[in-house]
Amino acid sequence: MTFRHVILKNFTGGFKKYFAYFLSASFSIMLFFMYATLILNKDLNGRDDTEAMSYIFPITMVAIAVFSVFFINYAHTAFVKGRNKEFGVYITLGMDSKELRNLVNLENIFIGSLSLATGLLVGTLFSRLFQMVILSLLEIKDIKFHINYRPYLLTFAAFFLIFATVIVRNYFRMRKMDIASLMMEDKKDEGKKYSSMDLILGGLGLAILMGSIVLLVIVANNEDLNSNPFILLIYMAISFFGVYLCIAKLGNLIIHLLKKSKYYYRNILSITELYHKFNQNKKIIFILSVLSTMTIFLVASPFSLFRLSETIAEMDKNHLEYVEVGSINVLPEGELEKTLQKQEVSSNKRLKFLFLNTKEGSKELSSSKPVISVEEYNSLTGNELHVNKGEAYNIVIDWTPGNHGIEPGKSYTFYNGGYSYSYNFKDSRSGDWIAGIYSFPTNSIIVINSEDYELLSAESSEANTGYYHLINFKNWKDSKEVVTAIKNKLGNSELKISSTIENYESLRKAYSVFLFLSTVMGIMFFVAGGSVLYFKQYTELAESQRTFKKLFKIGISYKEMKSIVGKELLAVFFIPLIFGAFLGVSLIYLMTYIVGGDAIIKEFLSNATVVIVIYFVSQGIFYVVTKNKYVHEIVKCI
């Protein structure tokens, strides 16, 4: 039997030990690869509607890098820990340390390449399937699944680097190992004694997190900073670092306090379990914090945009608006009504207005404005405006501030070939109007005294008279067909036909790439979180079985076991969500500032809250299921 035989025997014999490590390595490679196919898809890059993506990419890149490094490191430590006793036996039997290092390196290289191959293969299959499902669910048609050599190369390079680091680290670690500590390792007390350094570093972590909020506000409100992806990278790295310090150091402090508290003996098994596995647990909690940050951020964003496009669309005053002026947008008598019959209509108004050239002194104003009588204005909007003869009000209907060309106190003249009338403008203020600003290109309307209006109206020709057509449907989401029919009948005109359904669709379309990417990545991170937890429980099951077997012989009931396991799981399941919610909301805040300004922030934050609540609830369900299943697995072996 040669050395090579030993390695081979070892490998085939200890499959289970390798399996967990192999699985987790393959999993993170798969995840990374799926991510790489997304960012390197040429359909998604260099589009003008994907501005948001240039911010999302750096953020996710940090997250996925942190995840990969930490997760493989975690899995590797768990793997090596389980094997140290075996190494101890080899050394006792006379294997020299060089041979042992070779053995371990060979193993690592083997598992590394195998998981790289598996991860890439499964990743290729999944990313295609996954992207197609999401594309069809979101009804996005202009993105195609592309694959080329680049994601493969990127994944290979990244993981080559990670595995190389693992191997080098392992090399140095094994140089200072001795047999005794190797043989003991699986029993050894892993918890670190609390020191005052923990308080200092933990406090520093907390300070960094607080500081990151300040930084967040500064970055968000500064145009130069918030458009720089590099700043985003730094912001992410700092926040994650702060979270890590909080978890690792404050975690130690909290366990220390718990050990001193009166709750200690009540919960001795759960607390000592957390304490002794804290080196591993803190990594898991950190990884999960990163993952849930990304899940919350990436799921809440498209969810908000979905809701937002509906909210924005519903802000339209009417579901279908167009303006008929002169010979533009004229339909034969009864044609409109006939077309509308296909859909249930809740209201259909035709409103007359005058449409006159305006000048200030001899200076002509660039846009003509609709003019109506105060009587009509009041009856339409429910206002109680009073306008004297010879006076006029400019009612601004655009939401952007300003007078929009008419200054209060000045006199303006309406003219049309034969006549001209001047009015003294009392005020220029924003007010209600019954139509939007798109169907007639104006941002304000002019209200004059009813008698003045009669006079003007009598002298105006048909060419200076316009009609607002304002139509509302019972259910605007089904109005696509009717709207298209009317549009076709009116043909291409200079005056736009504005409809809620089309506004809604174009909003959706503008967001589609963003929606697609963030949904895909959000789900990826969510699944990753679940898998990490599953992986953790899988690797720890054997040890829990041993512990509870002992406890069972002393006398422990099923119910008590469940409560002990429950408390152990609590920290790992929910602490990451708290950090994740905090960082996720921060990122959403940052994102909305970058893409849309503070107008949409309320919507985003309230939707983020909904997402967080749903996340907590689903995590709660996952928690209960895991707890029951885990206890069941433990009981099975007793």
Place this chain on the structure above:
Amino acid sequence: MSVLTANNLTKVYGERSGNYSTNALNGIDLQIEEGEFIAIMGPSGSGKSTLVSILSGILTPTAGSVEICGNRIDTMDQYEMALFRRRKLGFVFQEFNLLDNLTLKENVMLPMVLDKKDSSIMKEKANEIMKLFGIEELADKYPYQISGGQQQRVAVSRALVNDPTILFADEPTGNLDSKSANAVMNCFEKINIEKKVTALIVTHDVFAASFCKKVIFIKDGKIFMNIVRKGTRKEFLDQILDCQAIVGGESNDL
């Protein structure tokens, strides 16, 4: 007064009617009186460990009954059994069964911890019992930091911390060298004499058995014979060796 009564205990492993079933116990009747200190001996596969597991409620018998202080333990449900075991029974195992994550003192307290006793009572009781066995200075160490003999004395302390009606031990010296075994068996003897604790140990170690007051030999799942100590330990040891030769199993021919 009898502490434990077992009637017609039978244990079949595997399918009862199947070809692969093993009869570990074939109708054992046993009565243990208060203050007794009994060793159960027998060759490998004779059913000793099965017997002690059934008597202590870790396994349920295929047929027969076990009564401890008037409580039928073979009919208890899982929850009742768990509570009964940690409050009324003590158990010492060959492999010590200490929890690696807990200090030795915490290990000793464990049955009381599970019962949510007050921490000052627990500490006091653990201190007292560890002092009795001369291991009080190890209180804050962890199991992997001490020797096997010390671990087993901690395990005995843990088994006694709740003042059990009866103390069971399955090969308590099986993993120990003779010096440590001696120390552990001295503990058993001490508590039997000083605290009148009823104890039943399963062992194949004649030296350990010689500390007891009575030795029951079982073979093929039945009680084969029993002997009671009358003279010195040395005499009893010789007597056990003679019986063992009759029972068979491990041969001590030199």
